[in-house]
């Protein structure tokens with residue numbers, strides 16, 4: 001099949017890549033289940049991390065201790081699911097909720113926060129109706145209507161990409177959503193080219209040091225992987241689709257100087273399950289016999305592709321990848337956060353929605369894999385460090401790097417993580433700061449500072465005080481604790497990803 005034909009297929013399916021049929025398993029309209037009641041009745045003090053703010057959060061000054069360094073003057077944008085319930089009906093998965101975008105405006109000893117729901121067509125229609133109208137990632141709510149397009153169920157809740165003065169709020173099943181960086185107004189969906197309207201655009205684009213933006217999108221029902229190359233000035237250079245057999249859930253990827261790298265866990269989309277009424281998540285089947293496939297695509301010639309195989313495992317996130325030429329061929333080194341299976345996405349990240357802590361038997365760990373394109377051999381080593389939300393110095397994307405900043409410390413009694421760490425993926429050495437028994441750590445980002453070691457910036461939910469706290473650390477002295485902290489007068493729902501923009 002020619003690329004043009006595939007692109008036409010995907011674009012037409014851009015109308016309906018997720019769910020073509022009315023879900024027969026949907027509960028009858030007007031009979032909300034008891035998840036909201038269970039959540040309300042739960043005593044877990046951390047449940048505020050999964051609460052639903054009633055509305056937008058106006059610009060509010062934080063209480064600052066210490067002084068945020070000059071290099072950290074700017075704005076930290078963050079986003080995450082926040083609209084978890086509507087009309088007494090509560091979603092069954094953390095990833096379902098309508099996105100709320102945040103900005104933390106940082107200027108030395110002054111920090112202000114603002115949060116606004118992304119006004120997606122889905123949110124606008126549902127808030128007007130006062131009830132859920134559409135299915136979500138892991139939930140098929142009461143009496144839902146079939147989606148009219150991928151963007152009709154787009155919740156814009158996963159990550160942000162600052163681009164050309166705007167911020168794109170990213171989901172992965174449909175379009176990016178344009179956000180005004182100063183007001184957080186929703187400006188509408190981003191259409192890269194008319195024939196690509198509504199196509200899937202992942203929440204983890206990668207920006208080369210030269211400013212080129214690479215991204216992908218998965219059309220599960222079509223078994224197609226879309227590829228995007230976007231110029232520094234924000235214009236589309238190239239887009240195409242490639243077919244992938246047994247299309248899995250792919251949330252993140254990596255770039256090297258010459259390649260795009262996709263680690264594909266054996267969590268495979270099954271169209272029949274979807275047609276039988278399962279949620280998008282529950283339409284996926286764990287098929288460990290497939291292993292963890294690693295698809296490597298030549299950046300310049302997307303027809304040059306190679307598939308390698310690692311032992312079966314699951315991942316959401318990649319830290320970084322880089323390549324080197326060896327006597328046996330090009331070797332790609334990629335670090336990622338690996339779990340033995342995908343149980344956590346089906347259990348841990350679901351049960352939190354009724355304030356239950358269910359620990360998965362497969363905790364995620366930082367792992368380093370080597371893909372030898374000459375021999376086809378793929379190997380990996382799993383480091384001792386529990387991890388999620390890996391971030392690197394953005395100046396090293398696709399280049400050899402040493403350090404990954406990540407959340408760490410998994411606890412039996414609490415969901416999420418208790419510490420932030422900076423780990424050297426070559427030596428395995430790591431330093432960490434433990435926030436304490438009443439903190440849930442969100443993603444921390446690396447902020448560069450010229451040739452200095454740089455800074456680490458991130459938020460935690462301090463559920464003991466019911467406040468969200470923004471902290472800044474010296475990257476090379478993480479264990480010494482924060483050099484500055486800004487405490488908001490309220491707790492925010494736990495978010496997913498963010499990006500820092502210097503002022």
Ligand SMILES: [Fe+2]
Pocket residue numbers: 158159203204251252316317496497
């Ligand atoms: Fe992510």
